[in-house]
Amino acid sequence: MKTTLLLVGKTVDKHFVALIDDYVERTKHYLGFEVEVIPDLKNNKSLSEEQQKEKEGELILKALQSADYVVLLDEGGKEMRSVEFAQYMRHKMNTVSKRLVFIIGGPYGFSEKVYQIAAEKMSLSRMTFSHQMVRLIFVEQLYRALSILAGSPYHHE
């Protein structure tokens, strides 16, 4: 299994970039992992929120492959404890043969078509975070999950 994190829009702030990159690199020790960025349409002022969501949805669908197992990071998704997310990742490693793709959407969320192709939705918290924060929290949790599975001390530091 390969794991991909698909993002809509680049991370801009250099401190967020540095922290996210660090967890991404550390995660790669445990897992075939890559981050793919879809350009966002934020600066296209002629689009309504709905149109932007649709357009971003099309770009997301284009970036996917037919055998992908797609998990959306979504407010309405399932919340897990870190140890549960670790078990979740172990299960996926044993059952997903091609790509496990986590998607963090744009500022207005996902289009209906993206919801339709998703296998699951997960949520990191009841709270709403900035997009940069969601990315950082997700990669830290992914790294933590794999550390838990590997028995590394990170989770207890």
Add this chain to the structure above:
Amino acid sequence: MKTTLLLVGKTVDKHFVALIDDYVERTKHYLGFEVEVIPDLKNNKSLSEEQQKEKEGELILKALQSADYVVLLDEGGKEMRSVEFAQYMRHKMNTVSKRLVFIIGGPYGFSEKVYQIAAEKMSLSRMTFSHQMVRLIFVEQLYRALSILAGSPYHHE
């Protein structure tokens, strides 16, 4: 009302420091807010986890004033949505006369004595985060809550 975030142990990573400082400064536009750091005892290898928790607890109690309204950031605490946390902060601003003190504990959590003086416990997520992450998430959420109350666009960016 004044609000204080009490931390056990300095934040070390410069990227986390920069991001946390940024949200702290932005929060100060809305609220009398300060961060107070209690030195952690992590490098004292002669202490057991239990002893370290006790010692840190004593230092926490020493840093508090008798009229403080104390809220612990704790796994077992109440989870709120960001808009609920905003309402929570509004309520506190109207009812807490002296200091509202949020406390993020050390690696082994809080001692029994600290639990005893706390008025409430809150949780940011079911997931476990590193101490640096908890700090960053908390200050971002505090800033977000105050932005929501002020009607600033930050929450919808």
